[in-house]
Amino acid sequence: MIEFAYAATTSGNTPAAGGGMSSIVLIVLMVAIFYFMLIRPESKRKKQAEEMRSSLQKGDWLTTIGGVYGRVVAITDRTVVIETSEDRVRIEFLKSAIGSVGTLDEQAAAAQRGSRKAKKGAEAEKPVEAPVEAPAEETPAETEKAEDQE
Numbered sequence: 001m002i003e004f005a006y007a008a009t010t011s012g013n014t015p016a017a018g019g020g021m022s023s024i025v026l027i028v029l030m031v032a033i034f035y036f037m038l039i040r041p042e043s044k045r046k047k048q049a050e051e052m053r054s055s056l057q058k059g060d061w062l063t064t065i066g067g068v069y070g071r072v073v074a075i076t077d078r079t080v081v082i083e084t085s086e087d088r089v090r091i092e093f094l095k096s097a098i099g100s101v102g103t104l105d106e107q108a109a110a111a112q113r114g115s116r117k118a119k120k121g122a123e124a125e126k127p128v129e130a131p132v133e134a135p136a137e138e139t140p141a142e143t144e145k146a147e148d149q150e
Helices: 002-010 017-054 104-125 140-149
Strands: 061-064 069-075 079-083 090-094 098-101
Touching (some): 061 079, 061 104
Antiparallel strands (some): 061 069, 069 079, 079 090
């Protein structure tokens, strides 16, 4: 049985040497695509978020990932204390819970700039079509009322 297996590998039916090389190239290409499409952009976002959290100062306005909006009153190496209202309500959060920094107007303007870029790209791809309104149909009750009035 072992001789049969050995004989099968030494026969002239072996695959071409280039077949193995092309599969290796495809695997390397897929890894490169995953790196540039998924891993690299995510690491850039993490780095940007870490820089934003490390640059916090007292008096900055921020929004947490849970939607709580307030002004920074104290900062430690791991936590941030924010004041959420004029009643001087103070809440302590981890720095990792900070979603964005800036006033609500600044955050809305930044979000609007981002949505404008997305809309411009979508408008460039498809032409704008005028909406077509269908004529309003009369219901049987409206038809009867019109007949009664005549």
